[in-house]
Amino acid sequence: RTRADYYTDAxxxxxxxxxxxxxxxxxxxxxxxxxxVHIVRRIPGYKKIRYYTHENIGYGNIHLPDQEMHTTAVWWQMAPEALEQRFASRHEALDGFLGAAYAMHHVAALVVMSEPQDLGRAVGDGDARWFATVGSNGRGQLRTLDGGECDPEQEGRFRPAVFLYDHYPGGVGLSAPLFDSRDRVIRDALSLIRQCDCAHGCPGCIGPILASDEVRGFSPKQAAITVLEGLESHGAA
Structure with a gap:
């Protein structure tokens, strides 16, 4: 028996x-x-999250078999030329998509009246050539099919997408109403981030952030806002 001030998350x-x-x-x-969509889910380790503040305070490695399933999903992509205009680097865009995906996931669960666990989220290119994740240093990473890290600046075609998928094999009907509410998801995620009082990002808006603006050279919170502004349909009801 022990008294720990943290819980673990995959x-x-x-x-x-x-x-x-x-x-x-x-x-x-x-x-x-x-x-x-076809999904391959790998859990290589776990994070240690502090109670109440939800800070990421460490991680550990585990070895489990991959999980595969077919399901339905809704996804958002930004035109490559718009991506180049809005971001100074692909690393900044990647962090923006990861932060936007976090906010959109939690907003979407409310919109379709489901538990957050009923929806999964992912950031990738849609062709399964690479996927994005938040590394132990608090920054976005691009990884290949075998789990190796690659440089987004070296990718010939860079068109990241935010995916929100039905977290059950075959789906249970969440993607259709979510697609119908696609404009509301973007609008409410933008409102959530803009109204949060944090400086760089936090578990209440874009997720646990370890690296500050000074370390990154840009604001991850503003990067997420930039992504959502680029996907916002003006004049939508």
Whole structure:
């Protein structure tokens, strides 16, 4: 028996490939879509999260078999030319997409009246060539199919997407109403981040952040706002 001031949470690497798209719609300077996806989920370790403040205070390694499933998802992508205009580097864009995905995930669960665990989230390219995750240093990382790290600046085609998927094999019908509410998800996620009083980002808006603005050279919170502004459909009801 021990008295610990933290709990553990899985480090989740999710590789996702689009199999078919059922419907698409413009979304600001990009597009939103709904379709069928194939997911490979790997859990290489766990994070130690402090009670009450939800700070990330460490991690440990574990070895478990991969989990695979087919399900339905909604995803948002920004046009590559808009991405280049809005961000000084691809690292900044990557951190922005990861922060935006965190906010969108929690907003989406409220919108479709589900538990956050009923929806999964991922940031990747949709072709399963790479996926994004937050590293132990608090910064976004690009990883290949075998889990190796790669440099986003060296990628020929860089078009990250935020995926929110039905966290059950085959899906249980969450993606259709989520696609119908796609504009509200973006709008409410923007409001959530803008109204948060934190400086760099926190578990209440874009997720646990370890690296400060000074370390990154940019604000991860502002990067997430920039992503969502690029996907916002102005004049949407």
């Amino acid at each position: 480090i989740d690497y999710t590789r996702l490939k689009i199999l078919d798209d059922f419907e698409r719609s413009p979304a600001g300077q990009g597009e939103a879509a709904r379709g069928e």
